[in-house]
Amino acid sequence: SVIYLKDYTVPAFLVETVDLRFELDATATCVESVLRMRRNPQASPDESLCLFGHDSLELLSLSIDGVDLPSSAWLRQDEVLRLTVQLNETFELRCVTKINPEANTALEGLYLSDGMFCTQCEAEGFRRITFYPDRPDVMAVFTTTLIANKNEYPILLSNGNPVAQGSDETNHWVTWQDPFPKPAYLFALVAGDLSCAEDTFITQSGRAVKLQIYAEAKDLDKLGHAMESLKQSMRWDERVYGREYDLDIYMIVAVDFFNMGAMENKGLNIFNTSCVLAHPRTTTDAAFQRVESVVAHEYFHNWSGNRVTCRDWFQLSLKEGFTVFRDQCFSADMHSAAVRRVEDVTLLRTAQFAEDAGPMSHPVRPESFIEISNFYTLTVYEKGAEIVRMLHTLLGESLFRKGTDLYFDRHDGQAVTTDDFVACMEAVSQRDLTQFKRWYSQAGTPRLDVIDDYDADQGTYSLRFIQSTPPTPGQTEKYPLHIPLNLALFDSNGEVIPLSNGQSSQLLELTNEETTFVVEGLHEQPIPSLLRGFSAPVKLFYPYTEEQLSFLLTYEMDGFSRWDAGQQLAVRLLQARILKGGKVEEELPKTIVAAWKVLLENASDDPAMASLLLTLPTEAYLSEISSVIDVDAIFHARRTVRRQLAQALETQWLTLYNEMGSEERYRPDSSEMARRSLKNTCLSYLMALDSPTYLALAEQQFAESDNMTEQFAALSAVVYSVFTDSAREMLDEFLNQWQHESLVMNQWLALQAADPKAGALSRVKALLEHPVYDSRNPNKLRAVISTFCNQNTVNFHGLDGEGYRFLADKIIELDKQNPQVASRLLTPLTRWKRYDDQRQALMKAQLQRIIESGDLSGDVYEVLSKSMA
Ligand code: ARG
Ligand code: ZN
Numbered sequence: 001s002v003i004y005l006k007d008y009t010v011p012a013f014l015v016e017t018v019d020l021r022f023e024l025d026a027t028a029t030c031v032e033s034v035l036r037m038r039r040n041p042q043a044s045p046d047e048s049l050c051l052f053g054h055d056s057l058e059l060l061s062l063s064i065d066g067v068d069l070p071s072s073a074w075l076r077q078d079e080v081l082r083l084t085v086q087l088n089e090t091f092e093l094r095c096v097t098k099i100n101p102e103a104n105t106a107l108e109g110l111y112l113s114d115g116m117f118c119t120q121c122e123a124e125g126f127r128r129i130t131f132y133p134d135r136p137d138v139m140a141v142f143t144t145t146l147i148a149n150k151n152e153y154p155i156l157l158s159n160g161n162p163v164a165q166g167s168d169e170t171n172h173w174v175t176w177q178d179p180f181p182k183p184a185y186l187f188a189l190v191a192g193d194l195s196c197a198e199d200t201f202i203t204q205s206g207r208a209v210k211l212q213i214y215a216e217a218k219d220l221d222k223l224g225h226a227m228e229s230l231k232q233s234m235r236w237d238e239r240v241y242g243r244e245y246d247l248d249i250y251m252i253v254a255v256d257f258f259n260m261g262a263m264e265n266k267g268l269n270i271f272n273t274s275c276v277l278a279h280p281r282t283t284t285d286a287a288f289q290r291v292e293s294v295v296a297h298e299y300f301h302n303w304s305g306n307r308v309t310c311r312d313w314f315q316l317s318l319k320e321g322f323t324v325f326r327d328q329c330f331s332a333d334m335h336s337a338a339v340r341r342v343e344d345v346t347l348l349r350t351a352q353f354a355e356d357a358g359p360m361s362h363p364v365r366p367e368s369f370i371e372i373s374n375f376y377t378l379t380v381y382e383k384g385a386e387i388v389r390m391l392h393t394l395l396g397e398s399l400f401r402k403g404t405d406l407y408f409d410r411h412d413g414q415a416v417t418t419d420d421f422v423a424c425m426e427a428v429s430q431r432d433l434t435q436f437k438r439w440y441s442q443a444g445t446p447r448l449d450v451i452d453d454y455d456a457d458q459g460t461y462s463l464r465f466i467q468s469t470p471p472t473p474g475q476t477e478k479y480p481l482h483i484p485l486n487l488a489l490f491d492s493n494g495e496v497i498p499l500s501n502g503q504s505s506q507l508l509e510l511t512n513e514e515t516t517f518v519v520e521g522l523h524e525q526p527i528p529s530l531l532r533g534f535s536a537p538v539k540l541f542y543p544y545t546e547e548q549l550s551f552l553l554t555y556e557m558d559g560f561s562r563w564d565a566g567q568q569l570a571v572r573l574l575q576a577r578i579l580k581g582g583k584v585e586e587e588l589p590k591t592i593v594a595a596w597k598v599l600l601e602n603a604s605d606d607p608a609m610a611s612l613l614l615t616l617p618t619e620a621y622l623s624e625i626s627s628v629i630d631v632d633a634i635f636h637a638r639r640t641v642r643r644q645l646a647q648a649l650e651t652q653w654l655t656l657y658n659e660m661g662s663e664e665r666y667r668p669d670s671s672e673m674a675r676r677s678l679k680n681t682c683l684s685y686l687m688a689l690d691s692p693t694y695l696a697l698a699e700q701q702f703a704e705s706d707n708m709t710e711q712f713a714a715l716s717a718v719v720y721s722v723f724t725d726s727a728r729e730m731l732d733e734f735l736n737q738w739q740h741e742s743l744v745m746n747q748w749l750a751l752q753a754a755d756p757k758a759g760a761l762s763r764v765k766a767l768l769e770h771p772v773y774d775s776r777n778p779n780k781l782r783a784v785i786s787t788f789c790n791q792n793t794v795n796f797h798g799l800d801g802e803g804y805r806f807l808a809d810k811i812i813e814l815d816k817q818n819p820q821v822a823s824r825l826l827t828p829l830t831r832w833k834r835y836d837d838q839r840q841a842l843m844k845a846q847l848q849r850i851i852e853s854g855d856l857s858g859d860v861y862e863v864l865s866k867s868m869a
Helices: 217-222 224-241 284-300 313-334 336-358 376-396 396-411 417-431 546-555 559-579 590-606 609-614 619-624 631-648 651-657 669-686 693-706 708-719 724-738 742-753 760-767 780-790 803-814 818-826 837-851 858-868
Strands: 014-022 027-041 050-052 060-066 074-077 078-084 090-099 109-113 116-120 140-149 153-156 161-167 173-184 189-192 195-202 208-215 249-255 268-272 447-455 460-468 483-490 506-510 515-520 527-529 539-541
Touching: 060 546, 116 249, 116 268, 140 153, 140 189, 153 173, 153 651, 189 268, 195 217, 195 224, 208 217, 208 224, 217 224, 224 249, 224 284, 224 313, 224 396, 249 284, 249 396, 268 284, 284 313, 284 669, 313 336, 313 376, 336 376, 336 559, 336 609, 336 619, 376 417, 376 483, 376 506, 396 417, 460 483, 460 506, 483 546, 506 515, 527 546, 546 559, 546 590, 559 590, 559 609, 559 619, 559 631, 590 609, 590 651, 609 669, 609 837, 619 631, 631 651, 631 669, 651 669, 669 693, 669 708, 693 708, 693 724, 708 724, 708 742, 724 742, 742 760, 742 780, 760 780, 760 803, 780 803, 780 818, 803 818, 803 837, 803 858, 818 858
Parallel strands: 014 140, 208 249, 249 268, 447 539
Antiparallel strands: 014 027, 027 090, 050 078, 060 090, 074 078, 109 116, 116 189, 140 173, 153 189, 161 173, 195 208, 447 460, 460 515, 483 506, 483 527
16 A cells, blocks of 8 residues: 555554563574554544554563453554554553564564564564554663573673673573664664674763674674775764763674665664675775775764654655765765765766656655565765755855754754754755755756857856756656756866856856856857766756867866866767767777776876766666667677777887785775776776787686686676686686685676677576575675666567566565565666667566566566556
């Protein structure tokens, strides 16, 4: 059934305290909960008490104020248990349930990961543990006692501080108390045989906080980076937001079976191993950076999410958009701000824009949903972060900080809305942000068309901005948005022209469908740089000439805009080739070769940025900007241009490759990561030449490197080359070397799943039978199935339709096991409208087949029904 934002009502009953007692057992865990409840004075007095509880709960007993209730005292329907007895203003509700963690393959609620107990309660997992008013605006103080066999589960963890413990011959128990009221989605417990890395952090006010990161003993050597990242995050949040940590202990636990990246449970974060473990030998630089940013993200949630939480799930972006913005700024401070901005915009422009253009398009604050898990999306997270960034841009650093101070102060301990967040920004800035709030409620990617005109006689230059948003499912009418546009004008010498504010750039606020901006007193036609820093999440259309793009690539100082000029230059060329089917080998335009040559010559000034500048737009981005996605033409065009760029500048690539080499031992710092990144970009271009000389180079790098970044880059370069025998050998050698490292094996699987050579589907099917594969583990499913369907475009979209059939088969199978993961895997099939008629028909047939396969989860049903509407 569909849930609507407009139907929100306050909870009828509030929970003051919760006492939980778990007798942990793999197949029969007994959960006792005692809730001190009271009627909410703000709710209507005749509402009955409703508790949520999943079908899988076995209800053993229910009592009120010590009196057992007969089963006639409640109605249990779907996920709701409604009490039909008269209740006092305050009372104690006791509930005993039995659950089976081992049978829990959905990985929501309490489940087993490699033999250890763990939980995932966001968004609605707590109702798989016990009956409870499981909604984020019901906040309570939790006390949790865990009882388990002391040999099998020597470590027992929950939220807050340990306050008591004891043991007998076989079992032991620990009681944890979390003094901060919280919604049930932030509850967590862990029990298992775990090792831990420990450290201490002294907060700005001088309190000592114990930091612990738990993992299986074999991974104890992979926790240092997460620990460093945690301490850096804690310091950063004090410095930049004035936020201090509030408990005496902060724990992170790494688990191998996890649906998402990580979870910010109060005082006890639970992480996918892929987002916490890192070691130079087994982990690439990209993964090191991901660990750093996910650790920061979950830590920042302690304030933006936990101390101040969401009133209802429609407000999810209140915590996620804001927290993503916070983690983006943190990484920008730790490394290169321009590089991080390019990465964030790339994700937004490819994946979020594609989501906006698909059947699941929704506003950052959705109006309705069937299954909230389907709304942990790029729109809520990434576009949500762009909204917060725009507020930051409009208000400026210092007012924005005043706004967040007010927000944390005013709403500490509350469950609030995105309107409450914006209200704080309005209060400190005295601005009216009513129109701005449309960013939360209006779905779709706005389009901004720019037309300019230069009047040489008058020396006036005018820019006309026209904004529009195409209709999205369920939202046909669109209104103008409040768009901050950062603008600079350049003269022909490459100097910025001071604008009317006396500055080198100006922030325009476009609020109407059409706005014209005029600059006077010019001596020549300027070159505009529009949307510097990607100041708003829009699609910009301005008819740049190739010369203008090359000019901006040379002179623009804004890192994002400079990079984008280079990308757009490449997009031009690629699009022209795509129109011709992609395989043509006509000569490369001089502008491109000249531009790439200059980039290569200056690359060592900023290797991280150079690596991005030298990388062609991805297939995903080229697809997103196509009207009809021509999978093969995109693939071949990109591939051909890469090879031609490799040929045209072969000596430059090789010189730079050698220059970026190093005899030093591995260090995971920014400058070393940048160097390796550029070096590997060079290697991949060189390998495009199909030359045995460069194969030897890659083999040497593979054999000699002391770190996964270089080893894996060499392996990838060879696997994607024409040297199939060498590739096979190298893959086998890699497997032998790393078969006991689960995360490394994910990479090994994913690399092969993405290999575009013919016959990919049968290779993928063989991977599913390989001993390192495990169909119960979401990381493995993603590594093989998701990688094949999203990255191996030429094979997934093969015209025999077998790729589509394969995915449909997997969804049907997986939906019974893990609906959340099944629903996510479905994405590529839902985008059928973007392809040619033949593929559309094939994709729709498979969607139809899934629909007809029988009983579907709400997760998969929602996505399917919206895709076929
Ligand atoms: N709050 C977590 C994070 O962004 C994500 C949890 C997602 N859980 C889910 N069931 N979809 O850090
Ligand atoms: Zn989050």
